[in-house]
Amino acid sequence: xxxxxxxxxxxxxxxxxxxxxxxxxxxxxxxxxxxxxxxxxxxxxxxxxxxxxxxxxxxxxxxxxxxxxxxxxxxxxxxxxxxxxxxxxxxxxxxxxxxxxxxxxxxxxxxxxxxxxxxxxxxxxxxxxxxxxxxxxxxxxxxxxxxxxxxxxxxxxxxxxxxxxxxxxxxxxxxxxxxxxxxxxxxxxxxxxxxxxxxxxxxxxxxxxxxxxxxxxxxxxxxxxxxxxxxxxxxxxxxxxxxxxxxxxxxxxxxxxxxxxxxxxxxxxxxxxxxxxxxxxxxxxxxxxxxxxxxxx
Amino acid sequence: xxxxxxxxxxxxxxxxxxxxxxxxxxxxxxxxxxxxxxxxxxxxxxxxxxxxxxxxxxxxxxxxxxxxxxxxxxxxxxxxxxxxxxxxxxxxxxxxxxxxxxxxxxxxxxxxxxxxxxxxxxxxxxxxxxxxxxxxxxxxxxxxxxxxxxxxxxxxxxxxxxxxxxxxxxxxxxxxxxxxxxxxxxxxxxxxxxxxxxxxxxxxxxxxxxxxxxxxxxxxxxxxxxxxxxxxxxxxxxxxxxxxxxxxxxxxxxxxxxxxxxxxxxxxxxxxxxxxxxxxxxxxxxxxxxxxxxxxxxxxxxxxxxxxxxxxxxxxxxxxxxxxxxxxxxxxxxxxxxxxxxxxxxxxxxxxxxxxxxxxxxxxxxxxxxxxxxxxxxxxxxxxxxxxxxxxxxxxxxxxxxx
Numbered sequence: 179x180x181x182x183x184x185x186x187x188x189x190x191x192x193x194x195x196x197x198x199x200x201x202x203x204x205x206x207x208x209x210x211x212x213x214x215x216x217x218x219x220x221x222x223x224x225x226x227x228x229x230x231x232x233x234x235x236x237x238x239x240x241x242x243x244x245x246x247x248x249x250x251x252x253x254x255x256x257x258x259x260x261x262x263x264x265x266x267x268x269x270x271x272x273x274x275x276x277x278x279x280x281x282x283x284x285x286x287x288x289x290x291x292x293x294x295x296x297x298x299x300x301x302x303x304x305x306x307x308x309x310x311x312x313x314x315x316x317x318x319x320x321x322x323x324x325x326x327x328x329x330x331x332x333x334x335x336x337x338x339x340x341x342x343x344x345x346x347x348x349x350x351x352x353x354x355x356x357x358x359x360x361x362x363x364x365x366x367x368x369x370x371x372x373x374x375x376x377x378x379x380x381x382x383x384x385x386x387x388x389x390x391x392x393x394x395x396x397x398x399x400x401x402x403x404x405x406x407x408x409x410x411x412x413x414x415x416x417x418x419x420x421x422x423x424x425x426x427x428x429x430x431x432x433x434x435x436x437x438x439x440x441x442x443x444x445x446x447x448x449x450x451x452x453x454x455x456x457x458x459x460x461x462x463x464x465x466x467x468x469x470x471x472x473x474x475x
Numbered sequence: 476x477x478x479x480x481x482x483x484x485x486x487x488x489x490x491x492x493x494x495x496x497x498x499x500x501x502x503x504x505x506x507x508x509x510x511x512x513x514x515x516x517x518x519x520x521x522x523x524x525x526x527x528x529x530x531x532x533x534x535x536x537x538x539x540x541x542x543x544x545x546x547x548x549x550x551x552x553x554x555x556x557x558x559x560x561x562x563x564x565x566x567x568x569x570x571x572x573x574x575x576x577x578x579x580x581x582x583x584x585x586x587x588x589x590x591x592x593x594x595x596x597x598x599x600x601x602x603x604x605x606x607x608x609x610x611x612x613x614x615x616x617x618x619x620x621x622x623x624x625x626x627x628x629x630x631x632x633x634x635x636x637x638x639x640x641x642x643x644x645x646x647x648x649x650x651x652x653x654x655x656x657x658x659x660x661x662x663x664x665x666x667x668x669x670x671x672x673x674x675x676x677x678x679x680x681x682x683x684x685x686x687x688x689x690x691x692x693x694x695x696x697x698x699x700x701x702x703x704x705x706x707x708x709x710x711x712x713x714x715x716x717x718x719x720x721x722x723x724x725x726x727x728x729x730x731x732x733x734x735x736x737x738x739x740x741x742x743x744x745x746x747x748x749x750x751x752x753x754x755x756x757x758x759x760x761x762x763x764x765x766x767x768x769x770x771x772x773x774x775x776x777x778x779x780x781x782x783x784x785x786x787x788x789x790x791x792x793x794x795x796x797x798x799x800x801x802x803x804x805x806x807x808x809x810x811x812x813x814x815x816x817x818x819x820x821x822x823x824x825x826x827x828x829x830x831x832x833x834x835x836x837x838x839x840x841x842x843x844x845x846x847x848x849x850x851x852x853x854x855x856x857x858x859x860x861x862x863x864x865x866x867x868x869x870x871x872x873x874x875x876x877x878x
Contacts, residue, residue, distance in 0.1 A: 367593035370560050375607035375658070376581030385606070389597040473597040 222447035229441040241444035245452075250424060250432065257338060258428040258453070262406040262460070264342055269349045269402050270395060276350070277357035278383065291358065298351030306415040309344045331416055334425040341426050344412050349405070353398050360394035361387060392472040399464055407457040410434055429453045485536060485571035485584075485661035485694055487557060492530035493565035494552050494718075497523040517547065517718055522564075526552045527718045530566065539688060539695040541709035543702060544741070549718040550698045551666055557696060558587050558664050571661060586655035587664040590671060592647045594639040594654070600626075601635040604654045625653045628690055645676045652687070662694040669704060681707060702742050706730070714738045736791055736873035739866055745796045745823060747866070748833040752792040754785070754867065754876075761785075763792055763865060766829065768808045770862050776877050780867075785876050793866030796823070796836040799858045807857040815850045824850060826858075 226237040245251050276294050280287065300308075312319045313330035321328060330340040364387060372382045388395070410430035417426050427435075429449050437446030518525040527549035534540045542550040555561035557568065559580035568576055575583050594603050604622045626632045629649040639647055648668060655663055669677045669684075681704060688695065688708075699705055705712045706726045714721040714729060714737075722734040733739035739747045752765045761772040761780055772780070810826035810833065817839065824835040835858060841847055850856070867876040 365591065365593065367589045367591055368595065370558075370580075371587070371589060371593040371595075371654075373560065373580045374558055374585065374587045375654070377607065386595055392597075 219447045219450050222443050223451050225444070227443035227447075229443075231441075231443055237444065241448045245445055245448040250427060251449075253424060254427045254429050254432040254449075255452075257426060258407060258409065258430070258456075260338065261342060261345065261409050261428065262403060265345055265349070265406040265409075266399060266402045269346055269353055270398055272346070273350060273353040273357045273398065274388070274391075274395070276354050277361050278387070280354075280358055281361045294354045295351040297347055297349075298355070300348075302348065302411050303415055305344065305348055306412050309340070309347075309412075310416050313340050337417065337425040341409075341412055341416070344416075345406070345409055349402060353402065356394050356398055357391065360391035364390050389473050393474055396464070396468050396472045400461060403460050403464065404457055407453055407460070486569075487532075487534040487662055487694060487696065488569040488572075489530055489532045489534075489553070489557070489566065490569075491566040492527060492553065492556065492563060492568065493525065494527040494549070494556060494561065495520065495523045495525050495564045517549075525718055527556070530720060532713060532720070532723065534694060534696065537692055537694055539697065539708060539710045540713060541697045541699060541705040541711070542713045542715060543699055543705035544715035544721075546700055547717075548715040550700075550713075550715050553715075554587075554664050554666055554696060554698045557662070558585055559583050560587075584661040585664055586658050586660035586662075587666065588648075588651045588655050588668045590667040592639070592651040592671075594647060594650055596639050599636050599638060600631060600642070600650050600653075603639070603650055604657050607654065607658055621657045622653075625657045628656070628687065629653050644672050645680060648672065648680060656691050660693065662696065663691075665695065665697045667699055668697075670699070670701070684708060702744070706742070712742075714741060716741075732875070732878045733866065734875055734878065736793065736868040736875075739793050739868070739875070743795060745834045745836065747793045747795050748799070749868075750792045750794070750828075750831070750833075751870065752790055754787045754790045756787045761787075763790070763867065765792055765808060768859070770860070770865065772865070773862050776862075779878075780876060783876070789870045790876065791868040791870050791873070793868060794860050794864060796834040797821075798860055798864035799833075799835040800860060801835070801837055802857040802859045805857060807859040810856055810858060812850050812852055812854050812856055815852070822847070822850070824856070826856060 221233070223241050224237060224239070225233045226235045226240075228234050280290055280294060297305075310331060311317070313321075315321060315327075315329045315332055318330070320326065320330070328336050330336050368386065368390075369382070372386055377386070408430050409428050410433075413426050413428055413431040414434055417431075430453060433446045433449035433453070436442040436449065518528070530549075530553060532540070542553060544550050552561055556563050557570075559575070559578060563576050567574060570583055570585070595606065598606060601622055604625060605618050608618045608621060622635075623632065626635055629652060631646060631649050631653060634642060634646060634650075639650065642650065648671075651668070669680050672680060685708065697704075697708060709726060711723060712726055712729050713723050716737050722729055722738045724732070729738060729742050733742065736749065740749070750765055752763050755762050755764055755769075759777065759781060761777045763770050763772065808828070810828040812824060813827045813832065814825035816823040816825070820839055821836050822839050824837065826833050826835055835856075837847070839846060868874065869876055
């Protein structure tokens, strides 16, 4: 009996060692690339950091007061929240509508499934360049086609809208695919039951189909919220440091500029943490929504 | 449910109904047909696979008609055409005397119960049943009354607040039926409603369906592949195979006077035994020769066959397992015992008769209540049969020669 338990102990210890060994690579990866930068950023936000990124002393809330006091911070915060507030609902509405249109399998289904998902295949920087030329006030296709005379990226009034159009377009492909597969996963007989029961198509969509794909809608909501809060690449690539850039600066693009161009690490850290806290808050809010509205089978 | 309510009764008439599934075209229909195609002989034309053809049936008001047949025979397709979920390629469909070929399902005033229940998983039992009513009826009280009435009939009142996932299979099926009956449809369509239940529950639900039918006086069209369900539930049975109707008749008619060999083999358990035999005629009297064992036909049958002009030759002899009689003399046909199945009251003997497996059903106990278990594997067993228990089929067309 005694030897048995020691054997078991030894075996268990052996397994434990093996578990740690197998987990080591991902743990190392996590520590180096996720947890260390995260904690370092928090520390930075409360420290005096020189241009080389070395901590020179404790700064208390100085970085925070400095950041929140800046005019461009308030603007960047406004832009970020606008992007999140516009991007997320519009993406969800567009992708659900497209998925509903493409739901029924027809002869040509593969063609427009392909067309709708195509934006996925375009890289962000390529898309930025394409949109920049499409929205060009002089030689751009958009102004010509719609008979407009807008400055788009070059005007303070329209730059943010043009950025939003680009980011929404970028997100459509993947989210459409998620919505479509969720819709197609609804058992055919449930849809047939609504037909026999005389449920109108609109009622069927809102009372049956949407509730049944609510887990996917929730997933799209969360991921897009985070992505929208992190919007930076199009702002940096298209707007650069032009005169209009202050019209579109987001928290993340401001962070990029302060951290990588100006080497103002204190400011960059505060911006990062602020964005993180806001995103976390929104995500928690959406989980409250999930409890009430999302139906899991 | 509410017999005074007008419109809760209807006849259904199908005239020369034909359904062709077009060949390769994207979509789910294609998959359904190709899945069914395996093992069936559905006719293929240039337009596609013919799933149902030449379907003529008149369902009377408040009648319970069962469509039965092996999978891929077109029974579900027919039901779905009545429901309006499947387009009718050719022919006319009347509900209550009104041509409904082009009507949407919602305008046909039918209700349907699906094999996998198709309940709305995110709604409570109550909402599942009330969902379809909300638009049709105006007052909330009336909806409430109807839902509770249906729940009461089906015995699901205590589950009204539950979600479908918290119900057992039998309870879910009751909710599905409840959802159909609250609407007081002209016609109830049921697509294999019991096949997802386990054997015990299926027997119980079958009995409940018979009771339910007494309570809600409406027209039923019921699809099943289970001949027991067909026999016990139907006023009339429609036996189908390969898209064609094989026979329409009451359960008794279909059992006693099968139109052809397929119907004879499909209806009745255990299955009817078939033997190649030869038909002989002498002085206007027919007799059947089963490998030397000759049985004279009754005068009535002989007379009927004579008027039909049946010529002697090779035929298929059909004998139900319980009409085979065990004999002790060697003048009878001889077979070898292969498998003995003790079923309680009866014993099913699987016999090897000249290389062909046949089944014989005999009482488990003799007159003195002693178990007869002296059947050993490989032992010889003599059997005979009575002339009136014979079914004779044409060896080529399979048609019943006597009816």
